[in-house]
Amino acid sequence: MAGATVPRRLGERLRWRAARLTERVTETGTARTLVFDVPGWPGHLAGQHVDVRLTAEDGYSTQRSYSLASAPDGESVALTVQRLEDGEVSPYLTDELAVGDLVELRGPVGGWFVWRTEQKEPILLVGGGSGLVPLMAMIRTRRAVSDRTPFRLLYSVRSPDDQLYTAELRRDDPGLDKTYLYTRSTPEHWPRPPGHVTASDLSTGGWPPDFEPTCYVCGSTGFVETAAGLLVALGHHPGRIRTERFGPSA
Numbered sequence: 001m002a003g004a005t006v007p008r009r010l011g012e013r014l015r016w017r018a019a020r021l022t023e024r025v026t027e028t029g030t031a032r033t034l035v036f037d038v039p040g041w042p043g044h045l046a047g048q049h050v051d052v053r054l055t056a057e058d059g060y061s062t063q064r065s066y067s068l069a070s071a072p073d074g075e076s077v078a079l080t081v082q083r084l085e086d087g088e089v090s091p092y093l094t095d096e097l098a099v100g101d102l103v104e105l106r107g108p109v110g111g112w113f114v115w116r117t118e119q120k121e122p123i124l125l126v127g128g129g130s131g132l133v134p135l136m137a138m139i140r141t142r143r144a145v146s147d148r149t150p151f152r153l154l155y156s157v158r159s160p161d162d163q164l165y166t167a168e169l170r171r172d173d174p175g176l177d178k179t180y181l182y183t184r185s186t187p188e189h190w191p192r193p194p195g196h197v198t199a200s201d202l203s204t205g206g207w208p209p210d211f212e213p214t215c216y217v218c219g220s221t222g223f224v225e226t227a228a229g230l231l232v233a234l235g236h237h238p239g240r241i242r243t244e245r246f247g248p249s250a
């Protein structure tokens, strides 16, 4: 049977493209940012992701989704991959893929979990662990176009050593407020004891519901369900809460 005909723009997004690794950046002991050159890349919006396909010499092939970490930048795209010790794909990407190697990449994917520069309402970003990645693309896009939309970021992470983009987030970014929540260990003299995100964290570090912010929540399934549930309980309209789940709650 012949394949269905799809609009040209969609067809472009469904097409696998060769992506060559041009740079590896060590973010933490277990996370790497991988920068790829992707000839013909159509561009993307902050918050979108790609599918990455790996094919072994014997023809075995597997694919995973990764959020775009970078602001649109021609044919260059950056992903940040967190290594899962028992994972099939992430240890290969973080430890073995070398500069000059090729993978296949398809996208960009996603039209809901995106921030567009036309949006003028306040923005709340709530990220758990590697769930910061697409939120960082939003922060970088805002900075790249000198947008002044008020942003607030709540970033929940196990420990200071697990923090992504530490130096970049330390820089002053006018209109971006940042709150760090640690779940297992904190920096010395940190006022908040380690623990999972609470309603109080979201109300002090976020926006009041009557400011009608759009809230972007990303991380493991468990983190996203908890944080989105707390936002609704605080009075945020479910229609203004956009979520992206990366996988199991572990």
Ligand SMILES: Cc1cc2nc3c(=O)[nH]c(=O)nc-3n(C[C@H](O)[C@H](O)[C@H](O)COP(=O)(O)OP(=O)(O)OC[C@H]3O[C@@H](n4cnc5c(N)ncnc54)[C@H](O)[C@@H]3O)c2cc1C
Binding pocket: 049, 064, 065, 066, 067, 068, 080, 081, 082, 083, 084, 086, 087, 088, 089, 090, 091, 130, 133, 134, 220, 244, 245, 246, 247, 248, 249, 250
């Ligand atoms: C839209 C989307 C965007 C994503 N963006 C990113 C990103 O920017 N950076 C990133 O590092 N990952 C991201 N992920 C997760 C990524 O797709 C993979 O699931 C992850 O890298 C694990 O793949 P793996 O092959 O190493 O593990 P697998 O071999 O698939 O799984 C190994 C074990 O880990 C568990 N597991 C799988 N995924 C997760 C997870 N996310 N958290 C905890 N345990 C898990 C499995 O249940 C299994 O027990 C994203 C997922 C989605 C759906």
